[in-house]
Amino acid sequence: MTIPANALELRSKIADSTLTLSLEPVSLEEPGGDQVIVAMEAAPINPSDLGLLLGPADVSTMKSSGSADRPVLTFAIPEQALPTVAARQGESMPVGNEGAGKVIAAGPDAQHLMGRTVALFGGSTYATHRVARAKDVLPLPEGASARDGAAAFVNPLTALSMVETMRMEGHKALIHTAAASNLGQMLARICRDDNVPLIGVVRSDEQAAILRDLDVKYIADSSKDDFRKTLADACALVDATLAFDAVGGSLSGELVAAMETALTRDEPYNRYGSPRHKQVYVYGMLDRSPVQVPRSVGMSWSVSGYLLPHFLAKAGPEVNKAMRERVAAELTTTFASHFTSEVSLTEALDPDNLRAYAKMATGEKYLIVPQG
Ligand SMILES: NC(=O)c1ccc[n+]([C@@H]2O[C@H](COP(=O)([O-])OP(=O)(O)OC[C@H]3O[C@@H](n4cnc5c(N)ncnc54)[C@H](OP(=O)(O)O)[C@@H]3O)[C@@H](O)[C@H]2O)c1
CATH class of the missing domain: 3.90.180.10 (Medium-chain alcohol dehydrogenases, catalytic domain)
Incomplete structure (x- = not known):
């Protein structure tokens, strides 16, 4: 040509x-x-x-x-x-x-x-x-x-980076919002194949059904009255201390609150809340209103921005290479769009x-x- x-x-x-x-x-x-x-x-x-x-x-x-x-x-x-x-x-x-x-x-x-x-x-x-x-x-x-x-890059590598981050930072499970998105479906397949406990946060019955078909065990629907309880119960079951939030707005704070509620159920009373650190990474801007966190969540939490290139720079060449090789090998399965x-x-x-x-x-x- x-x-x-x-x-x-x-x-x-x-x-x-x-x-x-x-x-x-x-x-x-x-x-x-x-x-x-x-x-x-x-x-x-x-x-x-x-x-x-x-x-x-x-x-x-x-x-x-x-x-x-x-x-x-x-x-x-x-x-x-x-x-x-x-x-x-x-x-x-x-x-x-x-x-x-x-x-x-x-x-x-x-x-x-x-x-x-x-x-x-x-x-x-x-x-x-x-x-x-x-x-x-x-x-x-x-x-x-x-x-x-x-x-083959943006959503696959971001989904893989979430699991890598969970391991690198010593968490046991992941909470993910807008969880039926293209990226969310990739993450669900990775978590299923790698045995990583995943809580999917969605906003409709249709989205919950997509996740159930991908074997996601814990699903919380923000459009339901029992959302807070369902989410906190799931956090307690998987010992969740890490969330990746594509939405932002008030949802980021709901995630911190649910993790805190779950942790404090079994811990002795502490007026500063649970001493275990809770991390929410806001990696999308689907809701453009200001990120809000209620003041009832104790003192051990952090809500911060997250971008794939920042992760890749931090993770180093070996992790980058392994992630790219996995994407190439599972292009039409795990990472199919x-x-x-x-x-x-x-x-x-x-x-x-x-x-x-x-x-x-x-x-x-x-x-x-x-x-x-
Ligand atoms: N930080 C990074 O490095 C990075 C890298 C890759 C992707 N991302 C982010 O990842 C997210 C998902 O990307 P994608 O390509 O997988 O998206 P997608 O397939 O286009 O899906 C978008 C999803 O977001 C939901 N949604 C839209 N507005 C919402 C709101 N206000 N509250 C709750 N849910 C809402 C939609 O649900 P409905 O059908 O109900 O509207 C849909 O399920 C995006 O926010 C993107 O910017 C970030």
């Missing part, structure tokens, strides 16, 4: 109080050294991608313009949200955290990758083509398609499609197919 003169990249730009999405041409050069050019075939739309793609834009203000092959969408950003995006004012930002495709050109030190289907991570994947270093791509196992490998819709780059800028994927609903994952 010859290198096209121009590639197209989906870009998100904020200028004053307007956010614009467009497809912009990028020029490609012959790759040198260990560089490869990947013709992108599949890239998932994850909640973290939406954070950059749409920022705090108000989707109800969307306006469509441009042409059929170069559509443009614009949105208003609410006045009060402007300070949160001051650092990206005027910058045309490429979007897409991860994806997969075929290597169509390779520098002299990356010839072994020529023609291989590879997954990659690190931005600019909503594009017809992406330049990468050989060491940053994951060659997919024989028979695996770009669609199989499109989501189910995509309900596929859109081309231009279709990703169709107003109806955008409204649908911006909802981030359970089981409605979109895949961008840039060669489509």
Whole structure:
């Protein structure tokens, strides 16, 4: 395959109080050294991608313009949200955290990758083509398609990192919220296969059913009246002192409170609460309201942010390698992602499609197919 003169990249730009999405041409050069050019075939739309793609834009203000092959969408950003995006004012930002495709050109030190289907991570994947270093791509196992490998990094590695963190920090079990998400289903399979006690927090009967099908034994539904008791009872049964929370808001505090309630059931009274440390890692922003913790949870707790790249930097090369090898080996089983819709780059800028994927609903994952 010859290198096209121009590639197209989906870009998100904020200028004053307007956010614009467009497809912009990028020029490609012959790759040198260990560089490869990947013709992108599949890239998932994850909640973290939406954070950059749409920022705090108000989707109800969307306006469509441009042409059929170069559509443009614009949105208003609410006045009060402007300070949160001051650092990206005027910058045309490429979007897409991860994806997969075929290597169509390779520098002299990356010839072994020529023609291989590879997954990659690190931005600019909503594009017809992406330049990468050989060491940053994951060659997919024989028979695996770009669609199989499109989501091989962000959710699989994050799910694995949760179990690693539990072991490294000496906890015995995990609580996970938004637990029927794509990532949540991967975590449920890992915990089932590795015998890790898991409490799944969901917000509907349908989500509880998804987890039951994955053999999750402890499920607490936040839409039910007995949520607090169910969660605290489960915490007591598995001795939970660690939670990964994708939601935030008041739920983070509910998790600390449930762990504290469970611990203090069997401990002698202490006016400072249980001395055992309770940790909640807030790793998503599904609820954008402030994180709140009730003051009835004693003094041994912490609620902090969590990001996969920070974990990977801390865990070191051996843990990183082992995690990547497990993802490659279990790509179509433990780490399978189910995509309900596929859109081309231009279709990703169709107003109806955008409204649908911006909802981030359970089981409605979109895949961008840039060669489509
Ligand atoms: N920190 C990191 O390094 C990192 C890495 C990877 C992923 N993440 C985060 O992991 C989370 C899951 O990602 P994913 O790709 O697996 O998501 P997904 O498959 O798109 O699913 C999103 C889930 O969140 C639920 N949800 C949405 N808003 C909610 C709310 N306000 N309260 C409770 N549940 C809500 C949805 O349920 P409904 O159908 O009920 O709306 C759905 O089950 C995201 O928050 C993402 O940002 C973080």
